[in-house]
Amino acid sequence: MVTMKEIAKQAGVSVSTVSLVLNNRDEGRVRDIVANEVRDIASQLGYRSNPLASSLRTGRTHMLGFISEDVATTPYAGGMILGAQRAAQQLGYMLIVVSTDGPRNEAEEIAALKRYGTDGFLYAKMSNRIVTVPEALKDTPLVLMDATDGTGETASIEPDEFHIGYDATKRLLAAGCERIAYVGAESPIVAERGRMEGYRTALAEAGRSVNERLIVHVGNNEPALAAVNELFDAAQPDGFFCFNDARAWYVYECAARRGLTIGRDISVVGVDNHRVFADTLVPQLTTVELPHFEMGYWAAAKLVSIIEERSLADMDWPDTAAPLPPMNTSTPAAIHCALIEKDSVRK
Incomplete structure (x- = not known):
């Protein structure tokens, strides 16, 4: 097994210097050129640290x-x-x-x-x-x-929850959407508040007043589908920013019922880049990928x-x-x- 002593001998430095470098404690103590040479030599010799010895030390x-x-x-x-x-x-x-x-x-x-x-x-x-x-x-x-x-x-x-909402809404504005809806979450968690603020800010910067009729907060299943269905009829949005990809599915369903084509008649942006929805929805959903x-x-x-x-x-x-x-x-x-x-x- 390769030892620090062998590395020190080949590098022409002390064992303590090798120890500092290989235990990532060299910053401010060992010159970069020396530290890099020690790491190169350790790699060439196939050095492997001993976790037990390291923990004891x-x-x-x-x-x-x-x-x-x-x-x-x-x-x-x-x-x-x-x-x-x-x-x-x-x-x-x-x-x-x-x-x-x-x-x-x-x-x-x-x-x-x-x-x-x-x-x-x-x-x-x-x-x-x-x-x-x-x-x-x-x-x-x-x-x-x-x-x-x-x-x-x-x-x-x-x-960055604010910029999720901001960037999604800006994309819909760039696509020429005039009535951009927000399909949000029921729970007022950090993500919901930040994305909503980004949506409102992007509209304000574009000189658009926020129409509260274009905003719905939904949960899941039939109640959510009913709320989005009502949004279509009451406000006739041409753009949708959805809190997540799952909520974008309700928009796709309501558009299909009305014979509307996503990407032509209306535009939709989701959040998550959820693999299930990414592989299922047609056309594929433009989305903000969570990091x-x-x-x-x-x-x-x-x-x-x-x-x-x-x-x-x-x-x-x-x-x-x-x-x-x-x-x-x-x-x-x-x-x-x-x-x-x-x-x-x-x-």
């Missing part, structure tokens, strides 16, 4: 806990977990994922992860919301995903930066659909989501 296990109540059972879990896992792996950490049933067993799962010596935690929600940080997580490095601490004290990452991979990646990197008390300025960031905010962004950090052009908006 540093007091860290290099394990991160991923806690979620409902993320792991949703279609978006893969992207968020993959992003967190990718960043953790790149930084020399292992990710352990657990799903809870809410407060009932949340504390038990957190305690179990702590017994394994996890260095910090990622706490994830879906549909961006304000959360109260569990007591069991208040004494450990922590980053929230798709959620914001009500006190504003905990690092967090979320979609699940990006949130996971940024959150894990941020958590490691907190644990190791370093900026990660030398980290190689992946190419992503949505640009990642800097590590020093104030809380909550927001990711400007990508608008995915398909066929449901007039060209």
